Amino acid sequence: MTAELKAWVTQPDAFPPPEPDWADAGIALGTLHPNGDAGGDYPLDGRELYRGTLQTIARVRRRLCGQRRDEPLIWCDLDRLRCSYYAPRLPPGTWLQEGAYWAPLGLLNDVRFRSRGDRFVRPDAGDKPFTGQVVRSGYEAGDLEIIRRQAPPETLCVVADAQEVTDEYRAVVRERIDGGCEVVTGCRYGSPTDDDVEAGLPDDVADFLRDVMEGFHGVGDPMFVADAARLADGRVKVLELNGLSTSGLYACDARAIVDAAKAAVRDWYA
Numbered sequence: 001m002t003a004e005l006k007a008w009v010t011q012p013d014a015f016p017p018p019e020p021d022w023a024d025a026g027i028a029l030g031t032l033h034p035n036g037d038a039g040g041d042y043p044l045d046g047r048e049l050y051r052g053t054l055q056t057i058a059r060v061r062r063r064l065c066g067q068r069r070d071e072p073l074i075w076c077d078l079d080r081l082r083c084s085y086y087a088p089r090l091p092p093g094t095w096l097q098e099g100a101y102w103a104p105l106g107l108l109n110d111v112r113f114r115s116r117g118d119r120f121v122r123p124d125a126g127d128k129p130f131t132g133q134v135v136r137s138g139y140e141a142g143d144l145e146i147i148r149r150q151a152p153p154e155t156l157c158v159v160a161d162a163q164e165v166t167d168e169y170r171a172v173v174r175e176r177i178d179g180g181c182e183v184v185t186g187c188r189y190g191s192p193t194d195d196d197v198e199a200g201l202p203d204d205v206a207d208f209l210r211d212v213m214e215g216f217h218g219v220g221d222p223m224f225v226a227d228a229a230r231l232a233d234g235r236v237k238v239l240e241l242n243g244l245s246t247s248g249l250y251a252c253d254a255r256a257i258v259d260a261a262k263a264a265v266r267d268w269y270a
Contacts, residue, residue, distance in 0.1 A: 005073070005265040006046030008258060009038050014052045015248030018197060025254040027262075032056060036063045038072075047265055049073040051245050054127050073265070076243025077220035081126030083158050086219055086241050094212050096229055096237040097122075100160035106153025110140035118162035121147060123155055126242065134162045164232040167191045168239060169201055171209050171226045172252055174260045175218035177267040183209050184223070184260040187251035199251040208236045222264035223257075225249075 008022055009030035022029055030040025032052045036059030042048070050060050050072050057074055080086065084102060087095050102124060113119055113135055121144075122132030130150035135143040171186035186201040186209070201209070205228055213226065225247040227239040249257065 003266050003268075003270040004046040005049060005258075005262045007040065007042035007048040008261075009040065009042075009048045009050045009072070011052030011056050014056065016250075018250060020249050020252055020254035020257065022254050022258075025258040027258045032060070034059075036060045047071075047073050047269065049075065049245070049261060049265075054246050057245055074245050075221035075223055076126075076245040078126045078243070080219040081224075081241055081243060083122075083124045083240070084156070089216060090238055091212055091215065094208075094238050096163065096165075096239050097158055097160035100158045102156055102158055104153060105148060105151055105155040105157050108144055108147075108157065108159065110144060113137075113140040113144070120160050120162040122158050123151065124158055125156070129155060165192055165229045165239075166232055167230040169205050169228045169230075170247070170250060170252065171201065171228065172223060172244065172249065172257050172260070173209075173213055173226050174223045174264055175221070179217065181213040181216050181218055183213060183226075185253040185256040189248075189250045197251045199253070205230070205236050209238075212238060219243075222268045223261060 007028045007030045008025065009032045010022070011032040011034065028040065028042030030038050030042050030048060032038050032050055034056050036056060050057065057076060060072060061074060097120065108121065117137050119135045120132055121135055123129055130147060133147055167188060168190055169186055170189050172184045173181050174184050175181045183206065186206065188198040190196060209226060209228055218224065219241055221243065223244045225242040225244055227242065228236055229239040230236050
């Protein structure tokens with residue numbers, strides 16, 4: 001197989017704006033269509049990295065993988081993007097939901113939640129059938145019913161104490177071939193009260209993620225996305241991990257991402 005990344009193939013409108021300016025990233029660009037087809041004026045003697053919604057990426061897997069000598073690169077290993085996979089591998093005390101328990105959605109009921117304060121419920125899976133939601137103290141029955149309408153009862157859920165988050169950050173991470181991971185670039189992408197996007201990471205967030213990722217052994221792909229949250233008391237925690245192929249990258253540095261991806265392809269697929 002050719003160990004050279006030649007094209008960056010993205011599904012238009014798949015991710016919330018803004019997206020990095022890929023036109024200046026030093027790579028040929030292609031378009032991924034919702035049906036899984038791809039097109040663009042790029043070389044066919046190398047590898048393409050595909051980015052799109054989970055549904056579109058699933059179609060690409062079915063249509064293209066195993067059909068070509070140089071399979072398209074899809075960096076989204078959903079089996080390893082489960083909280084139950086990566087959370088135990090993070091350094092102790094660094095995951096936002098540390099102290100959580102896991103239970104099927106159908107077994108969560110208002111009696112179990114009563115008198116425990118506000119609780120946060122999210123799916124264990126990386127391809128989340130619903131986004132994480134707070135079950136409010138005193139409103140347990142109604143809040144849980146809203147969640148139950150969005151997913152089947154066997155959906156494994158993470159249940160933890162609700163915490164006040166003031167800012168959320170996204171970092172692109174590369175796994176080194178010799179072990180451990182490194183942060184490539186990052187940005188602020190909002191908070192529960194605003195959608196303001198700012199390029200770069202504050203020093204304390206960058207330092208935190210660098211220390212956490214230094215000894216982390218990845219999620220099965222050469223690159224992935226790590227989200228961090230700042231709490232009301234100033235602490236920074238890992239919010240979740242996601243696939244590079246299925247995540248918006250907001251104001252992250254396009255050139256840094258592509259350069260790291262090219263190096264990762266040479267390392268991993270030579």
